[in-house]
Amino acid sequence: MRPLTEEETRVMFEKIAKYIGENLQLLVDRPDGTYCFRLHNDRVYYVSEKILKLAANISGDKLVSLGTCFGKFTKTHKFRLHITALDYLAPYAKYKVWIKPGAEQSFLYGNHVLKSGLGRITENTSQYQGVVVYSMADIPLPYKGGTTPYYIRDEEMDIQRFQWLAHHPQAQPAQLGP
Numbered sequence: 001m002r003p004l005t006e007e008e009t010r011v012m013f014e015k016i017a018k019y020i021g022e023n024l025q026l027l028v029d030r031p032d033g034t035y036c037f038r039l040h041n042d043r044v045y046y047v048s049e050k051i052l053k054l055a056a057n058i059s060g061d062k063l064v065s066l067g068t069c070f071g072k073f074t075k076t077h078k079f080r081l082h083i084t085a086l087d088y089l090a091p092y093a094k095y096k097v098w099i100k101p102g103a104e105q106s107f108l109y110g111n112h113v114l115k116s117g118l119g120r121i122t123e124n125t126s127q128y129q130g131v132v133v134y135s136m137a138d139i140p141l142p143y144k145g146g147t148t149p150y151y152i153r154d155e156e157m158d159i160q161r162f163q164w165l166a167h168h169p170q171a172q173p174a175q176l177g178p
Contacts, residue, residue, distance in 0.1 A: 001040040001060060008073065012037065012044060015071070015079045016089065018130035023092035040065070043072045044079070046088065083142045086132070090140035093132035095125045104135055108142070 004012065017024055027046070028035055034049045040063065047055075047067025055066050068088065071081040081089075099107055103117025119136050133141045 001038045001045070001055070001063060001066060004037055004039050004044065007077075008039065008044075008079075009037070011073075011077065012071070012079045015081060016085075019089050019094070019132060020092040021094045023094070026092055027088060037070065038066065039073075044070045046070045046085075086140050086142055090132050090134075094122075095129050095131040096122045096134055097125075097131045098134045098136055098138075099141065101136060104141065107133065 013024060016027075020027075032048075035046060036049060036052065038045050038047060038052065040060070043065075045065065045067040046069075051067060055063065068084050069082050070085040070088070071079055073079055097113075098119035098121070099113055100117050100119045103113050106117070107113050113133075122131075125131065135141055
């Protein structure tokens with residue numbers, strides 16, 4: 001387990017900043033202690049410094065994980081958020097979307113959300129903005145593909161069945177068939 005390099009830190013913080021913006025500092029300097037990000041087997045872990053000091057006695061090859069996995073770096077050095085980061089990103093999210101109960105199940109199975117399935121949305125959410133999706137009971141909703149990025153499409157179209165909330169194009173489930 002090692003600290004992230006400058007390039008890894010930049011790539012990861014750019015991805016997280018799409019969802020929480022300036023609140024990124026609140027993840028590191030928390031009232032219950034200082035937290036940091038560490039890399040182990042291409043996965044980034046969010047861990048308190050107290051636990052990190054205790055884990056220093058464990059050798060790297062015996063250590064499976066430590067703290068909460070925030071995401072991983074791909075072979076092309078892109079950062080992908082994991083579903084386990086949702087609990088930490090949701091309270092600080094700049095842009096949020098609430099989905100009606102009738103559209104929740106469809107969304108959880110990987111389908112787009114139609115305009116009729118939206119409950120509410122934060123003000124000033126721009127087109128193609130990264131958002132965190134909530135149920136109407138203020139519970140952050142995951143996506144079955146295991147990632148949290150969602151993007152808002154243009155709201156100016158006045159069509160009832162317009163696909164409003166689209167999953168990240170790279171997180172789409174594979175198409176079956178020829």
